[in-house]
Amino acid sequence: MSRSIRLAVIPGDGIGQEVVAQGLKVLGAALPQDVKLETKSYDLGARRWHATGETLTDAELESLKDHDAILLGAIGDPSVPSGVLERGLLLKLRFAFDHYVNLRPSKLFPNTTTPLAGRPDIDFVVVREGTEGPYVGNGGSLRTGTPAEVATEVSLNTAYGVERVVRDAYERANSRPRKKLTLVHKNNVLVHAGHLWKNIFDKVGAEYPDVTTDYLHVDAATIFFVTQPERFDVIVTDNLFGDILTDLAAAVTGGIGLAASGNINPSGAFPSMFEPVHGSAPDIAGTGKADPTATILSVALLLQHLGYADEAARIEAAVAEDLTERDAARTTDEIGDALAARVSG
Ligand SMILES: NC(=O)c1ccc[n+]([C@@H]2O[C@H](COP(=O)([O-])OP(=O)(O)OC[C@H]3O[C@@H](n4cnc5c(N)ncnc54)[C@H](O)[C@@H]3O)[C@@H](O)[C@H]2O)c1
């Protein structure tokens, strides 16, 4: 039986273009011969906005829906006012396609740089809520631009939204050997949202007697990410805390150039979207210094999601092998070539 993958590709801005090219190279090398890969590239991001004023049209959203998955590079450029592309494109996609599970795994790969003493055995996954919290755009400003300006950015937390992501995190914890789930929030101060999260965490936990649970305030969690990262297995947290914690996780496990993510719609009603955790890195765009590994590992998450577990594992193994021998001076292209060769060889 012939199989096929319909993949939408959004290279985006800055290094997004460079790393996505390498991700596609490795995807092509990893797929079995009988799998037909159909890609459709979308010209979205700063260039398009300057040319047309558009970020993402309804017609494009409809067309993107008609795919098995989306691969995204990065969005954002200094020439565009902050927030226009981030909200009008990236968050619009996450919200429209109900990507409520933002999955961000962290592993300390061999031979990577880490500021951590003793190279602890780090292998955890952050389940970041992806559709609520302070990201919903619930706010505004009064007397804008005056000395009396007041601005609000109200975090939205619904029992429905919290319960579904917490349940997903319990399922993931239950299927991993250590079966441990940590809730990270700030319920000593954010008592309304914090208690909603904690109550639902405890209620759903009663259905998972084999999962050990823990709670940390987000400030304390940042301590343990650095001093005791091996204590974590699965972490569930809100949209903003998850954003911040996963850049920190990347920094202690080999660098932001290795951190992969999946924006998952578990129901399958909409395509899930895979992207590196990092942004468009305007400071290194066009220099060949961008590490494409985060995108390539995001391709592995994409394959895993579509049921190609062996191919995903081959990519992960190729990354681990490559890192043990990697020469720091290698370019974006050279890393992509080396990984594609390992995966197909
Ligand atoms: N998912 C996304 O599309 C996404 C994620 C984060 C930031 N952004 C956007 O990207 C733009 C730049 O944001 P920023 O500078 O805060 O974050 P960034 O992640 O782009 O860069 C932070 C630092 O990490 C480095 N870096 C990032 N990716 C790297 C890679 N693959 N290899 C080597 N070094 C890498 C950069 O050079 C920079 O020094 C902003 O417009 C921001 O909104 C987009």
Ligand SMILES: CC(C)[C@H](C(=O)O)[C@@H](O)C(=O)O
């Ligand atoms: C660009 C921005 C909207 C985005 C986020 O905050 O989610 C980014 O930082 C990320 O981590 O994917």
Ligand SMILES: [Mg+2]
């Ligand atoms: Mg981020």
